[in-house]
Amino acid sequence: MAAREVHMIVIGGSSGAIDALRAILPALPTGYPLPLAVLLHLPPTQPSHLVEVFRAQARLPVCEPDDKEPIMPGTIYVAPPNYHLLVERRGSFALSVDLPVLFSRPSIDVLFESAAAAYGPHLAGVLLSGANEDGARGLECIARAGGLTFVESPATAAVRTMPAAALQRTAVAHSAPAADLGKLLARLAATPRPVEAS
Amino acid sequence: MISPTPSDTELAELLDAVYHRYHYDFRGYAEASLRRRLASALTHLRCASVGELRARVLAQPRCFSELLQFLTVQVSDLFRDPSYFRSIREKVVPYLRTFPSIKVWVAGCATGEEAYSLAIVFAEEGLLDRTLIYATDIHPESLRVAEAGVYALDRFARFSDSYRLAGGHGSLANFYTAQYSSAILDRKLKQSILFSDHSLATDVAFAEVELVSCRNVLIYFDRPLQDRAIGVLRDSVRRKGFLGLGAKETLRFSPHAEAFTEAVPEDRIYQRR
Numbered sequence: 001m002a003a004r005e006v007h008m009i010v011i012g013g014s015s016g017a018i019d020a021l022r023a024i025l026p027a028l029p030t031g032y033p034l035p036l037a038v039l040l041h042l043p044p045t046q047p048s049h050l051v052e053v054f055r056a057q058a059r060l061p062v063c064e065p066d067d068k069e070p071i072m073p074g075t076i077y078v079a080p081p082n083y084h085l086l087v088e089r090r091g092s093f094a095l096s097v098d099l100p101v102l103f104s105r106p107s108i109d110v111l112f113e114s115a116a117a118a119y120g121p122h123l124a125g126v127l128l129s130g131a132n133e134d135g136a137r138g139l140e141c142i143a144r145a146g147g148l149t150f151v152e153s154p155a156t157a158a159v160r161t162m163p164a165a166a167l168q169r170t171a172v173a174h175s176a177p178a179a180d181l182g183k184l185l186a187r188l189a190a191t192p193r194p195v196e197a198s
Numbered sequence: 199m200i201s202p203t204p205s206d207t208e209l210a211e212l213l214d215a216v217y218h219r220y221h222y223d224f225r226g227y228a229e230a231s232l233r234r235r236l237a238s239a240l241t242h243l244r245c246a247s248v249g250e251l252r253a254r255v256l257a258q259p260r261c262f263s264e265l266l267q268f269l270t271v272q273v274s275d276l277f278r279d280p281s282y283f284r285s286i287r288e289k290v291v292p293y294l295r296t297f298p299s300i301k302v303w304v305a306g307c308a309t310g311e312e313a314y315s316l317a318i319v320f321a322e323e324g325l326l327d328r329t330l331i332y333a334t335d336i337h338p339e340s341l342r343v344a345e346a347g348v349y350a351l352d353r354f355a356r357f358s359d360s361y362r363l364a365g366g367h368g369s370l371a372n373f374y375t376a377q378y379s380s381a382i383l384d385r386k387l388k389q390s391i392l393f394s395d396h397s398l399a400t401d402v403a404f405a406e407v408e409l410v411s412c413r414n415v416l417i418y419f420d421r422p423l424q425d426r427a428i429g430v431l432r433d434s435v436r437r438k439g440f441l442g443l444g445a446k447e448t449l450r451f452s453p454h455a456e457a458f459t460e461a462v463p464e465d466r467i468y469q470r471r
């Protein structure tokens with residue numbers, strides 16, 4: 001039995017996800033060591049206020065990453081509007097203005113797939129409330145690369161479409177209400193996760 | 199379906215082949231988004247593997263033109279990020295006014311919208327008659343579109359909003375004529391712009407200018423190629439001249455940062471020391 005650690009968390013969501021994050025982010029204590037990238041669908045033309053919203057909730061520093069921003073421990077990175085956010089294998093962010101994917105830019109699939117390629121089994125992906133199916137494919141990628149997958153349980157999510165679509169593709173995803181997801185993420189940093197020998 | 203990701207070797211072999219055969223250098227491009235675009239190229243060009251694509255690209259120049267369409271991202275708008283163009287008007291134009299003749303370089307101009315947006319600002323500020331705008335890109339088809347200056351009319355409702363947010367004095371309609379479903383930009387704007395081929399990956403500086411605008415191009419480069427490209431941009435800006443980048447691009451991580459001061463930090467406009 002080998003110990004496997006999580007080095008990075010990616011979180012995606014759409015309508016209803018801000019409320020879920022209000023329950024999740026305060027559960028992460030000061031000094032929490034893992035970096036988190038949070039991507040919510042937003043109208044493309046308005047400046048995003050998410051950084052301020054999350055700063056009020058979280059005990060960790062919150063910022064919008066620039067292109068090539070190195071990924072630092074214990075920081076919450078919020079995807080800026082009108083760009084795709086990607087993770088490079090050298091542990092930095094990249095941005096792109098490639099066309100929208102499933103009508104979305106930023107796209108959760110794009111973030112999750114690139115993060116899965118960069119972090120493999122050391123990644124945890126979380127998909128929250130939302131009214132479309134973005135993220136389902138990305139979460140599947142994370143699971144295939146050996147990472148951990150969570151969804152907000154469709155029964156308690158404000159809009160069930162997004163987590164339900166993901167569960168359909170990724171049966172192994174762990175499903176829980178937002179408040180419990182916060183506790184689960186808090187614990188990820190504390191204990192290396194045992195991996196069954198195959 | 200999730201297609202298997204090409205190995206590093208396959209990717210490197212394709213980019214090497216493209217470089218040696220066609221002299222386009224994509225070897226230093228940011229990998230994560232390049233891999234995504236390559237995956238859609240494989241689907242669209244019906245290639246089962248990167249190896250197969252490489253063979254076809256080597257054999258058929260036409261296939262390379264199609265691949266180029268995927269490797270680069272031809273997305274642009276008039277007055278994309280209005281606050282950038284407002285800052286150019288309010289913070290940079292007063293400085294440019296002090297020169298008898300003005301040169302501007304738009305690097306990575308795609309289909310021309312950024313260059314035309316600047317031309318419109320300069321026209322409204324009464325500077326266009328003494329301004330020459332170089333606008334360059336590596337994509338031949340985009341340069342043709344840019345040179346024609348004809349765009350789909352249905353984009354102009356949105357462009358007009360951005361124009362106003364960017365501090366436009368009059369009406370965007372003063373700068374184009376509508377014909378059927380097209381908007382044809384004013385000849386005066388076109389006459390002030392020189393479109394040509396130039397690569398930030400392989401070419402060097404070709405002029406010294408008062409303003410360089412290079413937006414959403416550097417995001418496609420990895421760090422070493424960014425350093426090279428920013429070096430070319432730095433060599434092209436005269437002392438006290440300006441360099442404008444995209445909303446999420448920064449000199450923060452560049453060794454060339456100390457050659458500049460932050461003139462308008464929130465709009466990523468830098469001034470050469």
Ligand SMILES: C[S@@+](CC[C@H](N)C(=O)[O-])C[C@H]1O[C@@H](n2cnc3c(N)ncnc32)[C@H](O)[C@@H]1O
Nearest residue numbers: 270273274306308336337397398399413414415
């Ligand atoms: C997303 S577009 C940016 C268009 C415009 N500057 C804007 O911000 O709206 C990126 C452009 O960079 C160009 N490009 C890519 N590699 C380049 C290189 N090595 N040298 C110059 N331009 C390049 C692409 O062909 C494409 O037209």
